[in-house]
Amino acid sequence: MLIGEVARYSGVSPRMLRHYDALGLVRPTGRTVGGYREYSTEDIRRIFHVESLRSLGLSLKQIGRALEDPAFTPSALVSDLIRWTEERLERERELLERLRAVDASAPTGWQDVLRIVELMQGLGSASAARRQQAVLARPDGASVPTELLAGAVLAESDPHVAGALRWALARSGGDGVTALAAGVHAEDVDVRRRAVLAIAEMAEAPGAAEVLADALGDPDRQVRGPAALALGRRGVVEAVPVLVGMVVDGFRDVEAAEVLGALSQDSGCADRIMTALADELAAPTADSATRIRLTQALVELPGPTVREVLRRLAHDDDRAVALVASAFLMVVDGRRSDSDGDGGGGGGEG
Numbered sequence: 563m564l565i566g567e568v569a570r571y572s573g574v575s576p577r578m579l580r581h582y583d584a585l586g587l588v589r590p591t592g593r594t595v596g597g598y599r600e601y602s603t604e605d606i607r608r609i610f611h612v613e614s615l616r617s618l619g620l621s622l623k624q625i626g627r628a629l630e631d632p633a634f635t636p637s638a639l640v641s642d643l644i645r646w647t648e649e650r651l652e653r654e655r656e657l658l659e660r661l662r663a664v665d666a667s668a669p670t671g672w673q674d675v676l677r678i679v680e681l682m683q684g685l686g687s688a689s690a691a692r693r694q695q696a697v698l699a700r701p702d703g704a705s706v707p708t709e710l711l712a713g714a715v716l717a718e719s720d721p722h723v724a725g726a727l728r729w730a731l732a733r734s735g736g737d738g739v740t741a742l743a744a745g746v747h748a749e750d751v752d753v754r755r756r757a758v759l760a761i762a763e764m765a766e767a768p769g770a771a772e773v774l775a776d777a778l779g780d781p782d783r784q785v786r787g788p789a790a791l792a793l794g795r796r797g798v799v800e801a802v803p804v805l806v807g808m809v810v811d812g813f814r815d816v817e818a819a820e821v822l823g824a825l826s827q828d829s830g831c832a833d834r835i836m837t838a839l840a841d842e843l844a845a846p847t848a849d850s851a852t853r854i855r856l857t858q859a860l861v862e863l864p865g866p867t868v869r870e871v872l873r874r875l876a877h878d879d880d881r882a883v884a885l886v887a888s889a890f891l892m893v894v895d896g897r898r899s900d901s902d903g904d905g906g907g908g909g910g911e912g
Contacts, residue, residue: 563600563601563602563606564594564598564599564600564601565579565580565590565598565599565601568601568605568606568609571606572606572609572610572613573613574609574613579599579609582609582612582622583599585622585626586626587608587612587622587625587626587629588605588608588609588612589605590602590605591604591605608629611629612625612629615628615629618640618643619643619646619647620639620643624639659713660679660682662709663678663682663707663709663710664678664679666707666708666709666710667706667707678706678707678710680696681696681706681710682710683696684696684697685697685710685714690720690722690723693714693718693720693723694720694722694723694726697714697723697726697727697729697730698726698730706730706734707736708731708734708735708736708737708738708741709736709741711727711730711731711734711738711741712731712738712741712742712745712760713741714727715727715728715731715742715756715757715760716742716745716748716753716756716757717753718756719752724756724759727760728759728760728763731760731764732760732763732764737767737769738760738761738764738767739761739764739767739768739769739770739773740769742757742760742761742773743757743761743769743773744757745757746758746761746773746776746777746785747776751782751784751785754777754780754782754785755782755784755785755788758774758777758780758785758788758789759788761773761774761789761792762774762788762789762791762792765792765793765795765796766796770792771793771796771798774789774792774793775789775793775798775800777789778790778793778800778801778804783807783808783811783813784813786804787804787808787813787814787818789801789804790804790805790808790818790821791805791814791817791818791821794818794821794822794824794825795821795824797825797828799825799828799831799834801821801825802822802825802831802834802835802838803838805818805821805822805825806818806822806835806838806839806842806859809822809839809842809855809856809859810842810848810852810855810856812851812852812855815855815858815859818859819855819858819859819862820862822835822839822859822862822863823859823862823863823864826862826863826864826865827864832863832864832865835863836860836863836865836867836868836871839856839859839860839863840871842856843856843857843871843875850880850882850883853878853880853883854882854883854886857872857875857883857886857887857890858886858890860872860890861890861893861894868894869891869894869895872887872890872891872894873891875887876888876891
C-alpha cells in the first residue's frame with residue numbers, strides 16, 4: 563500500500579508518515595520500482611500502535627523505546643503520564659481561575675488587568691509579608707473580585723495575612739457571604755474555621771445569619787464557637803446551648819459569658835440561660851474549674867435568681883467554688899445596693 567493510501571486509511575498525514583520513517587518509528591517494508599514507499603499490513607498495524615500510544619500523551623521518543631525495548635515496563639511510564647497530566651491540569655485550573663478573576667473585575671483597560679494579575683501574584687507568594695502587602699497596598703476605590711479575596715481567605719494560614727484579607731473582603735462591596743458559604747461545609751476543618759471567622763465579621767450582611775446558624779452544629783468548637791458569638795451578639799437565642807458549652811469547655815468562656823449576659827436582658831431568654839447554667843453546675847461530671855467558670859458566668863445575668871444560686875454555692879462542698887461564689891455574691895449585693903441608692907436618691911430629689 564502506497565503512502566497516499568495509508569494516509570487515507572489511517573488518518574495519519576503523509577508528512578507525519580515520512581517523519582515516522584525518518585525517526586525509525588515506522589519504516590515501510592518495501593519500495594516500488596519507482597522508489598515510492600510501500601507499506602505492508604504489519605507496517606500499518608505498527609502505525610496504529612504508534613497513534614494509540616500518542617493518544618496517551620507519550621512523546622515519539624518514548625513510543626520508539628516502548629516498541630523496541632523488550633524490557634520496557636509500561637506501568638512506570640503510565641504512572642509518570644498520570645502525574646504529568648495531573649500537573650498540567652492543575653496548571654490549567656490555576657490559569658482558568660486567574661482568567662475568571664480578571665473577568666469578574668470587569669476591567670476597562672489593560673492597567674486593570676495587570677493590577678489584578680499583580681494582586682494574584684502577590685497573594686500566591688510564599689512570603690506572608692508580601693501577601694499582606696498585596697492586600698493592604700490596594701489603591702482606594704480599586705475593584706477586587708470578591709471570589710478572589712474569598713478564595714485567599716479560605717486558603718490563608720498566617721493569622722496576620724488572614725486578618726487583612728477578612729478586612730478587605732468585608733469592604734469589597736461584593737457578596738462575601740455567598741463566596742465563603744461553601745467553605746463552612748468543607749471537609750478540611752481549617753477551611754471551615756477560616757470561613758466562619760470571616761463571615762462572623764460580616765454578621766450583619768444578608769444571608770450571614772443563616773450560614774452561621776448552620777455552623778452551630780459543627781463538631782469542631784473553633785467553628786461553632788465564633789458562629790455562636792456572632793449570632794448571640796445579634797440576639798439569636800439558638801446560640802445559647804453552644805455559648806453555655808463554651809463556658810463549660812473553657813473555650814473563649816469570658817466572651818461567651820458576656821454574650822449570655824446580653825441575651826439575658828430578654829426575660830424569656832434569661833430563664834433558659836439560667837436553667838442551662840444551673841444544670842451544668844449540678845452535672846456530676848463538672849470539675850472544680852468548670853463550676854468556677856459557670857459561677858462567673860452567672861454574675862453576668864440579671865435578676866434575683868442569680869443571687870439565690872450564688873448563696874447556695876457559697877456553701878458548696880467544693881471550697882474553691884464556695885469562695886468564688888461568696889466573692890461574687892458580694893459583688894451582686896454591691897450592685898443591688900448601688901441600684902437601690904440611685905433609686906432612693908432620685909426619689910428624694912423628686
